[in-house]
Amino acid sequence: MKIAILGFGVVGSGVAEVLKTNKSQITKKAGQEIEIKYIMDLRDFAGEPFEHLMTKDFGAIENDPEVEVVVESIGGDTIAYEYTKRALLSGKNVCTPNKALIAKHGAELFSIAKERGVHILFEASVGGGIPLIRPYNDALLTDEVEEVSGILNGTSNYILTQMMNGTSYENALKDAQELGYAEQDPTADVGSFDACRKLAIMLSLAVNKQVNYEEIKTEGIQEINSEDFAFAKALGFTLKQLVNGSIRKNGVEALAAPFLIPLSHPLASVNDVFNGVWVRGKTTGNIMLYGSGAGKLPTASAVVTNIVDIAAANCLPCTWTSDKANILPTSTYAKRKAIRASFENANAISAVKSAIGAETVSLPDYPNTIAWLTPLETEAQTAQTLEVIKRFPGFKSIERVMRVYNAE
Amino acid sequence: MKIAILGFGVVGSGVAEVLKTNKSQITKKAGQEIEIKYIMDLRDFAGEPFEHLMTKDFGAIENDPEVEVVVESIGGDTIAYEYTKRALLSGKNVCTPNKALIAKHGAELFSIAKERGVHILFEASVGGGIPLIRPYNDALLTDEVEEVSGILNGTSNYILTQMMNGTSYENALKDAQELGYAEQDPTADVGSFDACRKLAIMLSLAVNKQVNYEEIKTEGIQEINSEDFAFAKALGFTLKQLVNGSIRKNGVEALAAPFLIPLSHPLASVNDVFNGVWVRGKTTGNIMLYGSGAGKLPTASAVVTNIVDIAAANCLPCTWTSDKANILPTSTYAKRKAIRASFENANAISAVKSAIGAETVSLPDYPNTIAWLTPLETEAQTAQTLEVIKRFPGFKSIERVMRVYNAE
Numbered sequence: 100m101k102i103a104i105l106g107f108g109v110v111g112s113g114v115a116e117v118l119k120t121n122k123s124q125i126t127k128k129a130g131q132e133i134e135i136k137y138i139m140d141l142r143d144f145a146g147e148p149f150e151h152l153m154t155k156d157f158g159a160i161e162n163d164p165e166v167e168v169v170v171e172s173i174g175g176d177t178i179a180y181e182y183t184k185r186a187l188l189s190g191k192n193v194c195t196p197n198k199a200l201i202a203k204h205g206a207e208l209f210s211i212a213k214e215r216g217v218h219i220l221f222e223a224s225v226g227g228g229i230p231l232i233r234p235y236n237d238a239l240l241t242d243e244v245e246e247v248s249g250i251l252n253g254t255s256n257y258i259l260t261q262m263m264n265g266t267s268y269e270n271a272l273k274d275a276q277e278l279g280y281a282e283q284d285p286t287a288d289v290g291s292f293d294a295c296r297k298l299a300i301m302l303s304l305a306v307n308k309q310v311n312y313e314e315i316k317t318e319g320i321q322e323i324n325s326e327d328f329a330f331a332k333a334l335g336f337t338l339k340q341l342v343n344g345s346i347r348k349n350g351v352e353a354l355a356a357p358f359l360i361p362l363s364h365p366l367a368s369v370n371d372v373f374n375g376v377w378v379r380g381k382t383t384g385n386i387m388l389y390g391s392g393a394g395k396l397p398t399a400s401a402v403v404t405n406i407v408d409i410a411a412a413n414c415l416p417c418t419w420t421s422d423k424a425n426i427l428p429t430s431t432y433a434k435r436k437a438i439r440a441s442f443e444n445a446n447a448i449s450a451v452k453s454a455i456g457a458e459t460v461s462l463p464d465y466p467n468t469i470a471w472l473t474p475l476e477t478e479a480q481t482a483q484t485l486e487v488i489k490r491f492p493g494f495k496s497i498e499r500v501m502r503v504y505n506a507e
Numbered sequence: 508m509k510i511a512i513l514g515f516g517v518v519g520s521g522v523a524e525v526l527k528t529n530k531s532q533i534t535k536k537a538g539q540e541i542e543i544k545y546i547m548d549l550r551d552f553a554g555e556p557f558e559h560l561m562t563k564d565f566g567a568i569e570n571d572p573e574v575e576v577v578v579e580s581i582g583g584d585t586i587a588y589e590y591t592k593r594a595l596l597s598g599k600n601v602c603t604p605n606k607a608l609i610a611k612h613g614a615e616l617f618s619i620a621k622e623r624g625v626h627i628l629f630e631a632s633v634g635g636g637i638p639l640i641r642p643y644n645d646a647l648l649t650d651e652v653e654e655v656s657g658i659l660n661g662t663s664n665y666i667l668t669q670m671m672n673g674t675s676y677e678n679a680l681k682d683a684q685e686l687g688y689a690e691q692d693p694t695a696d697v698g699s700f701d702a703c704r705k706l707a708i709m710l711s712l713a714v715n716k717q718v719n720y721e722e723i724k725t726e727g728i729q730e731i732n733s734e735d736f737a738f739a740k741a742l743g744f745t746l747k748q749l750v751n752g753s754i755r756k757n758g759v760e761a762l763a764a765p766f767l768i769p770l771s772h773p774l775a776s777v778n779d780v781f782n783g784v785w786v787r788g789k790t791t792g793n794i795m796l797y798g799s800g801a802g803k804l805p806t807a808s809a810v811v812t813n814i815v816d817i818a819a820a821n822c823l824p825c826t827w828t829s830d831k832a833n834i835l836p837t838s839t840y841a842k843r844k845a846i847r848a849s850f851e852n853a854n855a856i857s858a859v860k861s862a863i864g865a866e867t868v869s870l871p872d873y874p875n876t877i878a879w880l881t882p883l884e885t886e887a888q889t890a891q892t893l894e895v896i897k898r899f900p901g902f903k904s905i906e907r908v909m910r911v912y913n914a915e
Contacts, residue, residue, distance in 0.1 A: 117790055121649055128648045128823065228791050230642035237638055240536045241529055241811045365783075365797055368776040373793075375773075382525055382808045383636050385781075386798030389773055396790040403649045415536065415821050 100129070100410050103137040103160045105182055106173035107144065107153075110196050110223070113399025114170055114406075115149060125403065129410035136166055157182055161189050168406055171195040176203050187211045187219060194405040196223030196398050202296040206309045209418035218414050220405035225297040226251060226374045228397020229390035230404075235378060236304060236417045242380035244305045248343045248504065251297040253372035253392040254281045254288035255320050255340040260370040263328055263337055268321070280372060290319040291340055295355035298342035301376070302351050304417070305344070308424035310351060316429045318356035327499055330439055330470040331359050333460040337367050341504055350425030352432050358504040359437050365389075366504070430478050435503035438481075439470040440488055440496065447493020454487060467495070472503060508537070508818045511545040511568045513590055514581035515552065515561075518604050518631070521807025522578055522814075523557060533811065537818035544574055565590055569597050576814055579603040584611050595619045595627060602813040604631030604806050610704040614717045617826035626822050628813035633705040634659060634782045636805020637798035638812075643786060644712060644825045650788035652713045656751045656912065659705040661780035661800040662689045662696035663728050663748040668778040671736055671745055676729070688780060698727040699748055703763035706750035709784070710759050712825070713752070716832035718759060724837045726764035735907055738847055738878040739767050741868040745775050749912055758833030760840050766912040767845050773797075774912070838886050843911035846889075847878040848896055848904065855901020862895060875903070880911060 104111045118125065118133055126132050137160050138144075138152045160166055169186040173179045176199045183200060186193050188211060195201065201208075201221045212219045222232045226249075238244060250256050257280050261271035272289070275281035287293050299312035320340050331338050336359035345352040360367045365387050369375035374392030379385050391397040408414050442448050448469055452459055459469040473481060485497055512519045526533065526541055534540050545568050546552075546560045568574055577594040581587045584607045591608060594601050596619060603609065609616075609629045620627045630640045634657075646652060658664050665688050669679035680697070683689035695701050707720035728748050739746050744767035753760040768775045773795050777783035782800030787793050799805040816822050850856050856877055860867055867877040881889060893905055 117649065120790070121651070124647075124651075125649055229794055230638075230645055230796075233645065234638035234642050234796075237641065237812055239532075240815055241525065241533055241808050243529070243532075363776070363778070365773065365776040368771070368773040370771070380808075382528070382804040384799040384802065384805050386637055386796070388638075388642075388794070388796060390794035391792040394792065397792050400649055400788075400790045404645055407648060411823060413821055413823050415819060 100131050100133050100167050101136040101165045102133060102168040102170060102406060103139065103166045104135060104170045104172060105139045106171070107138050107140040107142070108172060109395045110398050110402065111138070111170065111172035113395040114172065114402050117396065117399045117403045125407060129407045131410055133406060133410055136163070157185070161185055166191055168192045168194060168409055170402060170406070171197055171200070172402070176200045180204055183208060183219070184211065187215055187217060190215050190217060192217045192409045193219040194402050194409070195219070195221050196227070196402055197221070198224040198293070198296045198300060202299045202312050205300070205303060206419055206421035210421065213418070218409060220408060220414065220417065222405050223398045223401035225300050226376055226388065227391055227393045228401055229374060229376070229388050229392070231376055231388050232417060234388065235301065236415065238378060238380050238383055238386070239304060240415070242382045244346060244378060244380050246345050246379040247301045247305060247376065248341060249374065249376035250339050250366060250369045251342055251374050251376065251392060252288050252291070252294040252340055253374060254285060255291070255294070256370065256374070257372045258289065259320060259323070259338055259340060262323065262325065265325070267325065268323060289321055291317045291355040294340060294342045298344050298353055298355055302344045302346070302353060303419040303424065305346050306351060306424050307419045308422040309419060310353065310424040310426065314426045315353040315355060320357050323357055326465055327501070329462055329464065330460065331437065333462055334359070334437060334470060334472060335362055336360055336437070336503070337362055339366065343504065347427065350427040352427050354429065354432070354502070356502060358502050360504050364504070433475040433477055435475055435505055436473045436481050437470060437499070437501045437503055438473060438484070439468060439498040440494070441468045441498055442495050443467065443493040447491065450493070451488060451491045454491070468498065508539050508541050508575050509544040509573045510541060510576040510578060510814060511547065511574045512543060512578045512580060513547045514579070515546050515548040515550070516580060517803045518806050518810065519546070519578065519580035521803040522580065522810050525804065525807045525811045533815055537815045539818055541814060541818055544571070565593070569593050574599055576600045576602060576817055578810055578814070579605055579608070580810070584608045588612055591616060591627070592619065595623055595625060598623050598625060600625045600817045601627040602810050602817070603627070603629050604635065604810055605629070606632040606701070606704045606708060610707045610720050613708070613711060614827055614829035618829065621826070626817060628816060628822065628825065630813050631806045631809035633708050634784055634796065635799060635801045636809055637782060637784070637796050637800070639784055639796050640825060642796065643709065643784070644823065646786060646788050646791055646794070647713060648823070650790050652754060652786060652788050654753050654787040655709045655713060655784065656749060656774070657782065657784035658747050658774060658777045659750055659782050659784065659800060660696050660699070660702040660748055661782060662693060663699070663702070664778065664782070665780045666697065667728060667731070667746055667748060670731065670733065673733070675733065676731060697729055699725045699763040702748060702750045706752055706761055706763055710752045710754070710761060711827040711832065713754050714759060714832050715827045716830040717827060718761065718832040718834065722834045723761040723763060728765050731765055734873055735909070737870055737872065738868065739845065741870055742767070742845060742878060742880060743770055744768055744845070744911070745770055747774065751912065755835065758835040760835050762837065762840070762910070764910060766910050768912050772912070841883040841885055843883055843913055844881045844889050845878060845907070845909045845911055846881060846892070847876060847906040848902070849876040849906055850903050851875065851901035855899065858901070859896060859899045862899070876906065
């Protein structure tokens with residue numbers, strides 16, 4: 100089987116490497132040899148081993164009936180979108196790690212693929228190297244998924260793990276940039292936008308409708324500090340950038356934001372650049388899939404798994420329709436909150452404690468400050484609680500309000 | 508597609524339930540309706556909704572060309588083995604949760620299945636409800652698996668979690684029996700034999716050869732006590748019944764035994780009846796698959812996933828050959844150990860501490876006792892260390908020597 104690779108960056112070159120390193124295994128399981136016929140890239144690779152395969156002409160690939168699979172590893176959703184569409188229209192399968200492309204244009208691309216009798220597969224687009232989309236899709240097959248949540252951005256998780264171990268946000272970000280885990284402009288990662296696209300893909304699969312990621316409430320991790328971690332720990336939690344999706348009868352709940360996670364929860368053990376996805380199915384119960392969310396070889400391996408699926412004619416439908424999913428307004432979500440507030444003095448705190456009702460924690464390093472957990476409540480109910488707190492004599496400031504992840 | 512269910516116990520009846528509850532989803536993804544034609548069981552189910560499907564005659568199933576899939580949910584490896592073989596020989600696919608059957612007879616059954624052009628699938632046999640065998644097999648497809656370890660017996664894990672929280676072994680076992688997590692004779696579970704069979708299946712798949720579980724060193728959890736947990740915690744670890752397999756150039760290392768697990772390791776968060784499998788692949792890196800290891804609906808869901816795979820003609824080979832795998836002798840394994848020893852008095856301890864070299868921990872509740880971690884060493888090296896310790900003046904007893912799990 101002949102394939103073409105569009106974009107010879109980290110993932111594209113990784114795919115070539117994995118196909119070469121594991122050639123005999125792959126050939127055996129695919130039932131045929133998989134050969135790269137074209138590599139398309141803007142750059143020249145003079146003197147490189149793959150040089151003879153390089154082309155700058157997509158038309159040559161598009162019009163070559165020998166090419167059965169196109170790997171789209173250019174990224175973004177403009178050129179990548181155009182080439183992917185053209186590849187599918189010319190009867191070629193597409194394998195891609197491109198979450199922006201799938202999150203935004205998935206429904207349309209699946210429709211074209213179906214019409215042409217080909218597949219567009221995207222295992223590598225969510226949780227890079229973790230076997231995720233396939234088992235998740237299989238679970239959706241025989242079960243009703245009620246919740247999908249997780250830690251899906253390695254950059255942010257690395258930063259927050261460093262912070263949990265005592266590093267400041269600024270230094271942790273700098274470390275991440277030096278190690279290549281974060282971009283010069285890290286906003287897509289730390290702003291939770293990357294994680295949000297991945298949640299949109301998972302929810303779209305779950306409800307078989309297009310979930311538009313721009314409609315998902317997204318909050319970044321840039322404001323988090325050591326005081327947040329200290330109080331979270333005192334309450335028995337850690338802090339993570341979490342995507343949190345619930346499938347209800349009339350729509351989906353969706354958030355991408357910082358959350359407190361109970362220290363005993365398996366998601367709390369997902370650290371550094373690792374990702375973890377927690378899925379609750381009605382008959383399967385709770386499962387978690389954990390592994391490298393990114394990285395050249397894990398991500399490339401996921402793309403190669405999809406190529407082999409196609410070669411072995413082993414693809415179950417993994418798509419959604421263009422019907423628009425109903426994203427329920429966040430004002431209706433019932434979540435526990437962790438509230439941290441500061442006061443003028445100990446007396447002011449004593450007075451407000453009885454109003455709070457819940458057990459509060461305080462720490463020597465942060466005088467005149469208390470934190471506590473609210474019951475499950477809506478945003479409006481939390482706002483009411485804050486109003487009551489603010490009216491107490493000696494009230495200084497609401498330091499932080501953060502959602503708490505409680506597995507149901 | 509017509510199927511037969513052999514054995515209408517927990518899993519068998521669970522399969523019928525899942526097929527009914529999720530009928531429309533299943534029909535859609537399988538591309539055809541899946542209908543139970545026969546249910547075979549020794550018992551009568553007079554008055555039950557499935558009564559009209561009951562039979563006691565395997566020959567009727569065997570000779571019915573309409574039946575394409577047989578669910579073997581009788582258990583054990585005598586009758587189940589005979590019926591499975593006959594089903595495959597008569598050109599029927601088999602789906603089973605039976606680990607004893609697959610661990611012992613897998614190679615032979617795969618061979619018969621291949622000859623007849625059918626499949627025998629066993630997703631539910633390891634880690635019941637966790638999507639495990641399929642993603643694991645997919646990973647083996649494109650990657651080289653170097654290690655497979657995990658917590659694969661929910662009964663033992665439940666007991667050990669209770670003990671971690673302060674319950675005695677005896678009371679935890681009693682609780683487990685009352686909750687139906689443990690048998691009257693719990694030896695298969697707490698002796699680590701059940702977990703061992705599952706490791707044999709995982710390793711057989713990894714090396715494509717028959718790993719005989721009777722050759723795997725198996726140690727139970729029956730001797731573990733609260734002192735073990737207290738010292739493990741002081742050292743930064745918890746205690747789990749772990750299966751630990753490593754694939755080397757010349758064979759496999761395999762153990763099913765109690766291990767200390769670092770508290771920060773994701774396996775340490777796998778508690779109660781949950782299972783977790785940790786796989787390290789050369790290109791994929793580390794992944795963990797977590798979920799319910801047992802339970803009616805999760806296990807039945809896994810069987811149904813296999814039935815749908817067959818109905819949708821979506822099965823990649825998931826087998827191994829009858830070549831015998833080489834299980835390396837445990838004497839060659841390099842593991843860290845946690846040693847706990849008691850002495851006559853504090854002076855005796857001071858003297859031995861300098862010989863030990865490593866940092867030792869002691870606890871007020873257990874006077875004159877210290878624990879420490881050795882470096883990576885073989886059993887012979889550890890035996891030598893113990894000999895040196897025993898010769899010290901004031902030495903009382905070696906309380907415990909336990910292996911330490913250190914992800915490489």
